[in-house]
Amino acid sequence: MEAISRSPMYRARRALNFSLQKYAAIMRVSIANNLAYVMEVLFRALMLVVLVFVLGQLWTTTYATRGVTTLNGFSISDMVWYLVIAETIAMSLPQLTRRIDQDVRSGQLAYLLGRPCNYVFYNFAQYLGERLVRLAINGVVGAVVALIFVGLPHFTWMGIVAWPLVTLFALSIDFVAYFSIGLLAFWTEETSSFALIFNRLTLVLGGVLAPITIFPEPLRSIALILPFSTILYGPSRTLVHFELDQFVLLVLHQVITLVVGGVILLVMYQVAIRRVNINGG
């Protein structure tokens, strides 16, 4: 028995178990913390009503003017549901960069670094908890709006099954990007401008206003190659218009983006952690 408990395999499994429990607990606490101001999130989600209404009207006019019922395979119903899903993801983004920036500048980092947990994973679990609360509320509000405007969606069961996976990857890509930008606080005086640029690029090139496939060339090809498309366009299209080959390509694109972004983040983190210059003292 003792031999088993000392084996590297046993120790690795035990450590993994503790880690999973640890980060799951952080995510649970983060969800609870964000549910404390659920009304604020709900009111913010109401902005979806305005956005979907305006964009829905624009697309209805476009379809009517061109005298078509579909655009690149998207009916007006698909288009509205696409917009709702893309906006649901886009509007669920918490102020991650600002939190990391504040942690670095205020010295709050000291508490987290002094604990037996990884600062990056701690923040990922916290971010995920925060984002899931917003995503759920936005999703409910958006679904109600879309149901009223265009009725039931034409989702396939494969799309419904695949969507959580690609959305989780999309949220992870956002985390890697905004966390890395937050780490820039170790080198720069101001990080919010970088976060703003990334956010606007995600909205414009990520396909929040329209599916990227209806963009004109060469913008379409450029946008499809860039990582922004894996955050909004990819997951939204997966649910509205599931195609297996597109799904496989999307997952591949997301994994490559995550691996490259993750390596950049870890390198930045390793360098940054040696530059810790916590306030006070």
Added chain:
Amino acid sequence: MSIIEVEALAKTFKTRERAAGLSGSLHSFIAPRYRQREAVKPISFSLEPGELLAFIGPNGAGKSTTIKMLTGILYPTSGKASVLGLTPWQQRRKLSFRIASVYGQKSQLWYHLPPQDTFDLLARIYELDMAEYRKRRSFLVEVFDIEDYMRTPARKLSLGERMRCELAAALLHKPSVIFLDEPTIGLDVIAKQRIRDLIGHLQVEEGVTVFLTSHDAGDIEQVCRRAIVINHGEIILDAPVAKLKRDYLKVKTVDLLLEEPAHTLLKTDSNTGKQRLSVQLPTSIHEEIQDTEGVQVLKAKGHGLKLAIDTSRTPLEPVIAAVMQHCHILDMTIADPPMEEIIATIYGQASRDGNVNGNDHVPVDAEPLTAGE
């Protein structure tokens, strides 16, 4: 064996200099200039298990930087340190299971949630056995008397209540060493006293080693047995608190608001022309006290009277009693000398003892500096 060993530990920060004005900002942008700042000059000391150490100094002296190096958060520029046999910045994760740190100006409690949730989370983070954790939590909740706050969102707790919860949270995993960085900062007198009592209590109950930084002399006097004074990153004194009290914390400032005009208690010394307190000390209480020569009048205006009392020559109690015999005291504040004054006294003492080196800094090995030794 020492629980903390520090040998020539130093930390230098590189800070960007920025000249004033628009041209200065532009110049700084194009050709930034950096300045090296020695936050901690090479310091050495050790701490035995169960010791209560006050690591004190004014703002910017290097206290927090030292704590952060000892907890593994900051990498030192040079030198060695060992905490519980581990090198903090190389074995931070391993060390974090055995130490705790509480920062008075920062909170580890989740703002919108009751402390109970943070406690549960910490149990997971420190990988505690849940049955053991529940027992430990009950014990700490009782000792710190925080049962009523455990289900109140942290944002609704007062600073004193929050700090008690912070301390209890830090002790959940039974640390061997606890680093307290300004734990009483911003607290009122009663809350401060409560925190000091609790720190003393936990040391007695659990035998935990306490490393406390503060610039409040009261924390040191009431909680610790040994004090290290740090200034400009250098240790200028390492002595028992009893010595510190006797030599450097002996003068108390007493601020009185009297029912009678203050001048009725004073008379002018014909030799010096200075005002003196003119009251008869109750010799039945302190027979050795013959007069008020340890009492200096700092300010007397209207009904307000401010005295500096050298407690090594005249204890506080008979002076206050004598004033009370004469007239009613409407309000009274007793304060320790500010940290800057204590440090100035230490330097002054060292200078008189001839222990000052070329750059006016007291040598690191400050034990011989204690006055009257």
